[in-house]
Amino acid sequence: MLRLDRVSKVYRVGSFGRERLHAVRDVGFEVRSGQVVALIGESGSGKSTIGKMVLGLTSITGGAITFEGTDVAGLRGHRAHKEYYRRVQGVFQDPFSSFNPVFPADRVFALIRAEYFPEVGEAEWRRRIEESLRVVRLDPAQVLGKYPHQLSxxxxxxxxxxxxxxxxxxxxxADEVISMLDASTRIDVLNLLADLKARGMGIxxxxxxxxxxxxxxxxxxxLRRGAIAESGPADRVFTNPLHPYTRRLLSSVPRLHRTWAQADAELPADDGGCPVHGRAGAGDGSATLVEVEAGHFVGCAGDGEGGPCRPDPRA
Incomplete structure (x- = not known):
């Protein structure tokens, strides 16, 4: 359904745009119907930039993004973008920023109707709204007509x-959709995403x-510094992490049975060991991915900017 093929994004920064910032480097993966692909990385890793490129909110510098065979970067004109957004939508970190505080929150439905369904009658449109709200586990009577500050x-x-x-x-x-929500409502949104996946939606x-x-x-x-460090089936990536960056990230996840000091003491050293060049000697920091087991890919441990890597001490 969605395919990214060696996608890159370079920003011109500094005085008169003389310097180049590589935000995304040769990233490639697919999202299929009924599948959730988690794009994971720390701040500055390029994950939100990738989301914006998929949504056509920022241009790509290199590579290609295709959705059901359509080149996203090649979309031109209001009509082409309108049809794309009929099938592809985004939800972002801060829900309050998506609403105008002087209008009821459900005004977002009126905007959709005006753009896509002007021929639908009032009663039918109301029925569709109420049905979609029930799908996301909201009571129409509790949210329709309310202003953003009156809702969580x-x-x-x-x-x-x-x-x-x-x-x-x-x-x-879904770009950081629950990072600003409290723990009691996070699970509701996560379970909703699971329901949408079961309906065949790609996420x-x-x-x-x-x-x-x-x-x-x-x-x-x-993601690490704009490039893929490791990718594959979630159970394999999380139970058998091969990139030193992935291993360190997983060791940083808080656990209830450890204190902060204990967790910090148990972090593995950043040895720079490279799973790609572990048997072939030092690499050049390229973003090349190798398949280490079925569907499980891992990248070079170099810094992505020509910095050297060292052989993996576990190899």
Whole structure:
């Protein structure tokens, strides 16, 4: 359904744009129908930039993004983008920023109707809205007509997902959708995503939280400095991490039986061992991925900017 093939993004920075910042480097993966792909990385790893490129909110510098055979970067004109957004939608970290505080929250449904369904009658449109709200486990009587400040962050996120469901959506880009929600409402949104997956929707789940990525995803893609460090079936990536960066990330996940000091003491050293060049000698920091087991890929441990890597001491 969605395919990224060696996608890169370079920003021009500094005085007069003389310097180049490589935000994304040769990233490639697929999202299929009924599949959740977790894009995991720390701040600055390029994960949100990838989400924006998929949604057409920022251009790509190199490579290709295709959705059901359509070149996303090649979309031109209002009509082409309108048809794309009928099938692909995004929900972002701060739900409050998606609503105008001077209008009721459900005004987002009216905007969808005006753009995509002007011919639908009032009664039928009301029925569709109420049905989509019930799908996301909201009581229409409790949210319709309410202003954003009268609703919780979890309710607003689910209203945005309900808005997407009014369209013929095939792919949802969920960018840090629960990072601003309290623990009591996080599970509701996660379970909703599981329901949407069961309905056949593909989901690109962007997060910095490895625990969440492990909980919801079929496939995990670990990003480091804009490049893929490791990717594959989530159970293999999380139970058999091969890249030193992945291992260190997993060791950093808080556990209830450890104190902060104990957890810090148990972090593995960043030895720079390279799973790609572990048997062939030092590498050059390239972003090359190798398949170490069926569907499980790992990248060079170099810094991605020409910095050297060292052989993996475990090899």
């Amino acid at each position: 962050g979890g309710q607003l996120q689910r209203i945005l997902i309900a808005r997407a469901l009014l369209l013929d959506i095939r792919l949802l880009v 690109l789940f962007v997060t910095h939280d490895l625990s969440l990525g492990n909980y919801v995803s079929d496939t995990a893609v670990i």
